[in-house]
Amino acid sequence: MSDGFDDPTDFAVVGTDTGVGKTVVTAGLVGWLRESGVDARAVKPCQTGYPPDDDAGFVADACGDDEAATCLRRLEPALAPAVAAEQADADLSYEAILSGCRDAMDEAEVGVVEGIGGLRVPLANGREVVDLVADLDVPALVVARSGLGTINHTALTVETLRARGVTVGGVVLNEYAGETTAERTNPDVITGMTGVAVETLPPLSLDEPADAVAGVAEQLPRSVVPAE
Numbered sequence: 001m002s003d004g005f006d007d008p009t010d011f012a013v014v015g016t017d018t019g020v021g022k023t024v025v026t027a028g029l030v031g032w033l034r035e036s037g038v039d040a041r042a043v044k045p046c047q048t049g050y051p052p053d054d055d056a057g058f059v060a061d062a063c064g065d066d067e068a069a070t071c072l073r074r075l076e077p078a079l080a081p082a083v084a085a086e087q088a089d090a091d092l093s094y095e096a097i098l099s100g101c102r103d104a105m106d107e108a109e110v111g112v113v114e115g116i117g118g119l120r121v122p123l124a125n126g127r128e129v130v131d132l133v134a135d136l137d138v139p140a141l142v143v144a145r146s147g148l149g150t151i152n153h154t155a156l157t158v159e160t161l162r163a164r165g166v167t168v169g170g171v172v173l174n175e176y177a178g179e180t181t182a183e184r185t186n187p188d189v190i191t192g193m194t195g196v197a198v199e200t201l202p203p204l205s206l207d208e209p210a211d212a213v214a215g216v217a218e219q220l221p222r223s224v225v226p227a228e
Contacts, residue, residue: 006227008033009228010105010113011113011138011141012114012115012133012140014119014157015118015143016142020143021174021201024216026042027209028217029112031068040109040112041068041069043070043072045097048078050076056070058212059209062213094125094131097124116129118157119133131164133166141171142158142196144171144174151193154194170197173187175201
């Protein structure tokens, strides 16, 4: 079924904040899985700031296949989904998002749900991103910044997930250059505090979306993909 992946399972890619690199990691992992013979699909529950922001579109472009990603809702205001829906006078239902994610994941061999901002971002009907991950009952891969300040944000994210019964499969420190003492020491400190394996992803040259797939496959171990 796969070239080296050990029974990959559905999972979520969540971030410590917005702009930390969730989409690049999601695109890279989905593309890598697909190139290895696994029918993987990224699922974006809600895209705000559309256009120009289109995370599912980036994943599809990176994989060279529209079937590689789906987005359930798109809203124009670049705000948290619940706030964006209110500003746009749009109906946004948490139950519809939850069932839509389940349906999209069921249609693929491996579903990869990409979060929106951080865990406490308001999603809909009083629910937050962390509620969706917990209700989907999938493990999570945390994407975080590499530099000063990431210890606090990452440890709190791991703690929040675990408090909701979510298994944390790993942490990826994105755009890791190792140029500062903070960057060089953060991986070991975070592992010591959380017990979670920490991987580092250097800055990738993203001239084309497909470069995310090649970069992630080259720089990250296959073990970052949660297995059954």
